[in-house]
Amino acid sequence: QKEVEQDPGPLSVPEGAIVSLNCTYSNSAFQYFMWYRQYSRKGPELLMYTYSSGNKEDGRFTAQVDKSSKYISLFIRDSQPSDSATYLCASMRVMDSNYQLIWGAGTKLIIKP
Amino acid sequence: NAGVTQTPKFRVLKTGQSMTLLCAQDMNHEYMYWYRQDPGMGLRLIHYSVGEGTTAKGEVPDGYNVSRLKKQNFLLGLESAAPSQTSVYFCASSSGLASGELFFGEGSRLTVL
Numbered sequence: 203q204k205e206v207e208q209d210p211g212p213l214s215v216p217e218g219a220i221v222s223l224n225c226t227y228s229n230s231a232f233q234y235f236m237w238y239r240q241y242s243r244k245g246p247e248l249l250m251y252t253y254s255s256g257n258k259e260d261g262r263f264t265a266q267v268d269k270s271s272k273y274i275s276l277f278i279r280d281s282q283p284s285d286s287a288t289y290l291c292a293s294m295r296v297m298d299s300n301y302q303l304i305w306g307a308g309t310k311l312i313i314k315p
Numbered sequence: 316n317a318g319v320t321q322t323p324k325f326r327v328l329k330t331g332q333s334m335t336l337l338c339a340q341d342m343n344h345e346y347m348y349w350y351r352q353d354p355g356m357g358l359r360l361i362h363y364s365v366g367e368g369t370t371a372k373g374e375v376p377d378g379y380n381v382s383r384l385k386k387q388n389f390l391l392g393l394e395s396a397a398p399s400q401t402s403v404y405f406c407a408s409s410s411g412l413a414s415g416e417l418f419f420g421e422g423s424r425l426t427v428l
Contacts, residue, residue, distance in 0.1 A: 210355065236415045245319070245405050245419030246358070290357070294415055301412040305357040 205229055206293050208306035216314050221278040225291035225306050228272065232293035232304070235267050237276045240288045240308065249289075250276065281313045317341050321406050321420035328396045328427045336391040336423050338406030346409045347389040348373075348417065349381060351402040358405065364389055365412065396427045 206227045215221055223237075234253055238246035250265035252258045258265045266275040274291050288308040295302050319340045328334055338347065348363040360373030364383040378400060380392045389408075393400060403424050407417040 204357075206357070234415050243422070245407070245421050246417075247419065248416045251415045292415070296413075303360070303415070303417075305359075307355050307357040 203228060204307075205304045206291060206306040208291055208309050210307060210309060212310040212312050214312040214314060215281060217281060217283060219281050219313075221276075221281050221285070221311060221313075223276040223278075223289050223291075223309050223311065225274040226272055227274065227293045227304075229293075229295065230269075230272070231295040231297065232272075233296060234294040235265070235274050236292040236294070237263075237265055237274075238290040238292060240290060242287075246290055283313045283315050286311060286313045319406055319408055319418050319420040321404075321423050323423060324421065325424050326426070328393075328425065330397060330427060332396050333392070333394050334396065334425075335393075336404055336406075336425075338389045338391070338420060339387055340389075340406075340408040340418070341387065342408060342410075342418065343386070344408035344410055344418070345386070346412060347383065348407045348409075349379070349389065349391045350405045350407065351375065352405060352422075353402050361391065361404075393425075396425075398427045401425060401427045 237250040239249045240246040255269045262279045264277040288310045290308045291306040322337045349361040350358040359375045362381040367386040370381045382390045403422045406420045409417045
């Protein structure tokens with residue numbers, strides 16, 4: 203079992219819809235959670251970074267972490283064609299001062315005009 | 316505003332050949348990483364460096380070597396390429412291990428025949 207799991211998609215939604223992207227993790231030692239966006243043939247770029255359970259909002263994007271159920275979500279409001287990309291979730295744990303970042307395989311999102 | 320630059324962007328090798336991927340960053344970051352990205356697998360850490368002259372093994376180090384002779388450069392070498400090393404390789408850098416923000420290059424696509 204992978205430590206961080208994502209549905210690979212693709213997830214196809216019409217422009218303007220609310221998008222929900224999800225991730226689950228198996229290890230309760232994970233403390234930090236990130237969402238990266240990766241456009242086709244480009245490197246990933248950080249979108250959201252959260253530490254605790256709860257919501258964090260940045261413009262049209264909201265990251266939600268539920269540590270009790272080990273569930274991470276990214277919501278995109280008023281989705282745009284430019285949001286079409288692969289979204290990677292990542293979780294980080296600290297063990298003996300060693301920071302280890304574990305990545306999900308990514309969910310491909312397609313926003314149809 | 317280069318950020319992280321990888322060369323070459325594409326390469327085709329025959330089994331048994333050797334090559335070096337070069338990564339250069341202009342953000343004065345201490346930490347640099349080499350990842351490989353394969354379909355359905357997510358990003359997997361090959362090797363990383365916490366400063367000039369240091370290197371450490373990641374999750375999948377076998378078949379690869381690295382060197383960090385200068386702070387801004389991180390080289391990834393394949394001594395004897397195998398078809399299993401066909402992948403997209405990403406270099407990244409960060410200001411610290413605790414930072415969830417990695418800055419990625421655009422990737423190097425390697426095919427081993």
